[in-house]
Amino acid sequence: MTLSPKQSGQNKLQHSSWLFLAILGALMAFTSLSTDIYLPAMPQMRRDLQGDVELTITGFLVGFAVAQLIWGPISDRIGRRIPLFIGMILFIVGSIGCALSQNIEQIVFWRVFQALGACTGPMLARAIIRDLYARTKAAQMLSTLTIIMAIAPIVGPLLGGQIIRISSWHSIFWLLTVIGALMFFSLFLLPETHPAEKRARTSVFGAFGSYRKLLSNRQFMRYTLCIAFFYVSAYAFIAGSPFVYITYYGVGTQYYGALFAINLLGVIGLSFANRSLVKKIDLDILLRIATVIAMMAMIVLALLVWFKIGGIYSIVITVFIFFSMNAMIAASATAAALDGVPELAGSASALIGSLQYGSGIISSILLARLSDGTPWTMAWIMAVFTIASAAMALTSAGKGKR
Template sequence: MSNTAEQVVSLPDESVTAKTSIWLMSILGALMAFTSLSTDIYLPAMPGMARELHGNVELTVTGFLIGFMIAQLIWGPISDHVGRRIPLFIGMVLFVIGSIGCASSHSMTGIVFWRVFQALGACTGPMLARAMIRDLFSRTEGARMLSTLVIIMAIAPIAGPLLGGQIIRFSDWHSIFWLLAIIGSLMFISLAWLSETLAPEKRTKASFQSVFTNYTRLLKNVAFMKYTLCVTLYYVAAYAFITGSPAVYISYFGVEAQYYGWLFAVNILGVVAISFVNRTLVRRFSLQRLLRVSSLISALAMLAMGIAVRMDVGGLYLMLGLIFIFFSMNGVIAASATAAALDEVPEIAGSASALIGSLQYGSGIISSLLLAFFGNQTPWTMTWIMLLFTCGSALVVRIKTIEK
């Protein structure tokens, strides 16, 4: 594939060759994985970091998500204006600098600062991967491709905690961030083989400042916001687990840090399996119906977990089973909600993808702050956050709008 910025790839749904498709989806899958990798790889080290640095380690997740949320709102309009490749290259450089800053830090304040900086670059990966899928594919095929990306990107949340757990056995948490800097550098090199997907004639011609008015337009679009809020509220619950599970599993239930990754990885296997099934489901059922069913299943699983935790029954094993059900539904919710939302506003897919990503991943700020202020080293805080916001996701998707 050409490595020039002006070379624009055009891949209709039926004309993507197997070789091109595999290469393209591999790179986009890696870009989608950046957020998960940046957070999940150091999860096993969080209890140790909290003891060493004497602070709320949950704030390192908060800092990353604040940077991630704000930066996407800037990169989205830029990508609609200049194309997808240039922001990706700049983003990888920022990610590497931020990772080096984290690795060199010796205070909680320093890590939180560099985590914000790291996120300024990391956010370009998943945001622009989604926009590039919308550039290339139609509504239904886009949902199938996003499901494929979820399968590919699942390597990160499976491998991340496992790798992080092994690293801290032989080294310390600083080494984890040095590894992220190396991965970011390799990703920068791989972008040279990724062609531009947004043709010059489809780029926003308005002034850069006026492009930000697109966000007002998106926020007023009820159908777009319904799908966006569905995945956003779901991810508040997901981040409650991601941020809170190290303390629950390691500190409360006594799971050793090097084994935490295996318990985390089980959930991702569920996501991969359902994502694979969703590739077929999107051709048989409407995205609206898929979202209603999957969000309801997640809500029922969290209701059962809430009852079990309050009654102190089932212990770790019941919790593992119910969280597996909850996480598996991500294979439907993330892909279907994103595809449906972007299809409402195809002419500003970059800005729309930025807003989706900003709200989706920025939602973790809510759960990480709630855990930092209300957490008490028991499963209850994590559980009620997951229950509350999963129910919200199931309710918002039932708002009546005119479907396409």
């Protein structure tokens, strides 16, 4: 069932539905694009900046996780569009700062600043979907957005790898500046989906009390932690794969993007399938199936790496299966979580996003502190947290709502 936003917004959606989805998909892709596009440049950045370049990912994720918790209640109070415009301006300024950075301290600072704006994209895209659609339809729409947003992590590393061949890593951040500017102007085409009569009546600061309600909601937290644990594993690969593929296995930087992009082909394929499956199968059942498959793939990965079987091919194949499940896990768990708290969609989406992407902080810290110079650290981190994700899905007690 579709919820009714303001009439003007509703008409805009009807006349520009594919453009509307394309903009929301691009907003949801901001996190992946902001990180994945410079992955091939990390070895060069480490040499140029003389520091632990993994901290650029950690800094971004810290800013991303914390800022969402602020923007969520604000969007419930004043609507979705204004925070999006402000966020895009912050992203542009942060990208310029990164491009001009000359040492590791500067770029980490500007990556945090960049994240303060970038976080509004995926967080408010999810909230907008919940403003307009109920449980099953929301999952279907999120699957559609996943197809669109998957373009970024496919194109990002490929584009970044080519830029590094002809220019420096600074050019990558100048490109992000241009993309941010284009996104800013595209926001004028979006309607306001959170009308005044549905907004939180408390003050912005009072609205932060909604997090206490959400954290005490066991069912909401099971779905949210299912996503968060899965993304600890995903970010372990994102942060660890440049070393594993480029340094350990000797893959050329221009080919790294292609190996990374293979995983997103699985995401796209399963996203197409999930759009139909959510109409026929309960979200909780889909979620359990997907997390168990991902868990089995990561257990196999850990065993193959430990016993040194299959080399790089064992990683490529098992990680492909793992990432393919992302479409079902993210869409199903997010839709089910938000369905239980429709009156707190902005805050709930912020908390989901904060834990989802903030979980990458755990990955980058574990990799930085425990790496043994082989793929083993990445493999066991992915296995442990995918098992935790499956445990959350298997213990959820969905209402069976359609």
